[in-house]
Every structure is written in C-alpha cells, then in structure tokens.
Amino acid sequence: MTxxxxxxxxxxxxxxxxxxxxxxxxxxxxxxxxxxxxxxRQLLAEHTFDLVLLDxxxxxxxxxxxxxxLREHYEVGIMMLTASGEVIDRIVGLEMGADDYVAKPFxxxxxxxxxxxxxxxxxxxxxxxxxxxxxxxxQGNPHTIRFGRCLLDMNxxxxxxxxxxxxxxxxxxxFDLLKAFAENPNxxxxxxxxxxxxxNRDWEPFDRSIDIRITRIRRKIELDPAKPQVIKTVRGxxxxxxxxxx
Numbered sequence: 001m002t003x004x005x006x007x008x009x010x011x012x013x014x015x016x017x018x019x020x021x022x023x024x025x026x027x028x029x030x031x032x033x034x035x036x037x038x039x040x041r042q043l044l045a046e047h048t049f050d051l052v053l054l055d056x057x058x059x060x061x062x063x064x065x066x067x068x069x070l071r072e073h074y075e076v077g078i079m080m081l082t083a084s085g086e087v088i089d090r091i092v093g094l095e096m097g098a099d100d101y102v103a104k105p106f107x108x109x110x111x112x113x114x115x116x117x118x119x120x121x122x123x124x125x126x127x128x129x130x131x132x133x134x135x136x137x138x139q140g141n142p143h144t145i146r147f148g149r150c151l152l153d154m155n156x157x158x159x160x161x162x163x164x165x166x167x168x169x170x171x172x173x174x175f176d177l178l179k180a181f182a183e184n185p186n187x188x189x190x191x192x193x194x195x196x197x198x199x200n201r202d203w204e205p206f207d208r209s210i211d212i213r214i215t216r217i218r219r220k221i222e223l224d225p226a227k228p229q230v231i232k233t234v235r236g237x238x239x240x241x242x243x244x245x246x
Contacts, residue, residue, distance in 0.1 A: 003177070004028055004029055004032075005029055005030065005050040005051070005119060006029070006030040006031075006032070006047065006048065006049045006051075006238075007029050007030070007031050007032075007049065007050065007051045007052070007053065007115070008031075008032050008033070008034060008047075008049045008051070008053070009021060009024075009031060009032070009033045009034070009036075009050060009053045009054045009068065010034045010036070010037075010044060010054050010055060010058075010063070011035070011041045011053070011055040011081065012035075012038075012054065012055065012058045012059060013037050013133075014035070014054070017033040017035070017057075018033075018110070019108075020033075020053065020108075021033050021107045023111075023112075024112070024115070027167065029115075030072075032047065032049075036058055036061065036171070037058075037060065037065075037066050037069075039174045040052070040066060042046060044074065045155055049074075050074055050119060051071060051077035051078070051079060051118060051119060052077065052078055052079070052113060052145060053072075053079050053081060054066055054067055054078060054079070054080055054081065054087065054098075055080075055081045056080055056082045056083070063067070063080060063081070064080075067080065067096040067097060067098050067211045068096045068097070070097075070170065071096060071097030071171070072169070074094040075169070077099050077118045077119060077121075078097060078099050078171075079098065079099060079100045079101060079102065079115065079118060080098045080100075080101040080102075081101070081102060081103075081104055081106075081115065082101050082103050082104065083103065083104055083214060091120055093166065094209055094212045094213070095212055095216070096164050097171050098104065098218070099121070099171055099172060099173055100114050100118050102114050102116065104192035114142055117171070117223075119233075121172040121173065121176060123192045124223075125244055130243075142202075143155045145164065145178075145182040145243075146162065146243070146244060147159075147178060147181075147221040147230055147231075148152060148163060148166065148181075148198075148221035148223060148229070148230040148242075148244070149161060149163065149221060149222070150164055150168055150220060150221045152178050152179075152182060154182065156177065157175050157228060159174075159175070159178070159220065159221075168220050169230055170217075170220070171213075173198060173209075173213055174213055174216065174217055176197070176198035177194060177197075177198050177210075177213055177217065178189065178217065179193055179197075180193075180197035180198055181231060181239075181241035182241070184241065184243070185196075185241050185243045186241070186242065186243070187213065187237050187240065187241075188234045188237050188238050189239055189240070190237060191210045191211075191238055192236035193238070194212065194238070195238070213238055214231060214239060217231065218230075218231060229242065230242060
C-alpha cells in the first residue's frame, strides 16, 4: 500500500490547526501540526513532509521567514495561508519560494484542491522533504539543457551549476517553467501560455507570479541577472528562451 502523503500545518490558531488536521486526515493525508517555528523545526528533524502549510501572520517568527528557511534547507512544497486581501503577503511569499497560497477564511474544499495541485507538481520532482544535496548526475547524461551558467536535468528534475556540479535549489513551479522554455526554444511565450505549460491555471494571467518566478530563475542562471541573456523579456508579449552556443 502506498504511504499517505504527509502534510505539516504551522499556525498559531489552535482551532484552525485542529480543523485542517481533521479535514485533511479524513481525505487520506497524514497530518501533523505545529504552533510556530520552534515546533516546526523539531518535527522536520524527526519526519519528512510532502507539503507545509504556513500561516503568514504568527507571533515571533512569521510565516514568510519560515518559508525562506524551508526553501533554503528542504525540497518540500510550501503553501502560504494569508489574510484575505493581503496582496503584499502573497507576493512576498512567492518571492520567498512558496508554491501557492490560499486566503483566509477559506473553504476546506478549495484548500484541498490547491493542495492536490501543488502535490501533483511536486510529485514529479522526486522524493520530497529531503535536504538539498550537491551530488551531480551530469557526467555523460544526455538529458540536460543548458540555461546560462546552469544545467537542467530534465529526467532528474534538478538544476546544477555547470562549473562545479553543485545543485541549485528550485521549486516545482520553477522547474515547470524551465521545462516549458526548454521545450520551446527561440519562441516567445506569453504569461498565459506559461501558466498552461506549467500546469498552474490556479493563477490569473495578470498575476505577478510568473514575473516573480522568472526573476528568481534569472538570479540562478544568468551571469548578470540585471541584463538577462538566456531568458529575455519581450515587451508586451512575454518571455523567450535563447539557447547559447555550445
């Protein structure tokens, strides 16, 4: 029997934690809860998780800081729980590497749908919850695409520095975007097309999520992110991937 996917709910509201735990457990997930950063780190040290639900507004260390910590240390899905209308929290959360967000108060069914969407994307990236490693599989590997100073392994769903083979952490959505560009070189792709290709139609076409993620990708792959040469902006149209000469 396949093991249930494990979700960690981090929120300082006991009532919300209990409600989400009960609902997701009924849907077949293995759910654990934490009331803040300290408890979250302890559980991460003892268990692996497929997804972490993070409340943005918590006393002490807030969800945005915890999202940064998670993205730097674990390959795990991150979903932010934000107050309704707090656009800036959603934008900052995406910049920190979150995969999605849902606004409070939320319908549990909407939360479930978004969780399933994120887990589907993460499912293609390999075993979740593992700490970032630096082992390079590129020697003799034909399934690689060069993106600036990096190499993308399309089979392993990993990004590495070409110079030394060190792994470059990336989110599942960032991989989906790089894959879309790799499969469509020298072609202008609109934001709407990228959303379709990245299987993330939960975002609106005018949402800044694509722009934010392209900016984060450029910081990883471009020699000079301020003057991108690999993924370039086509004003009023979208983005284009320009493969470099070997």
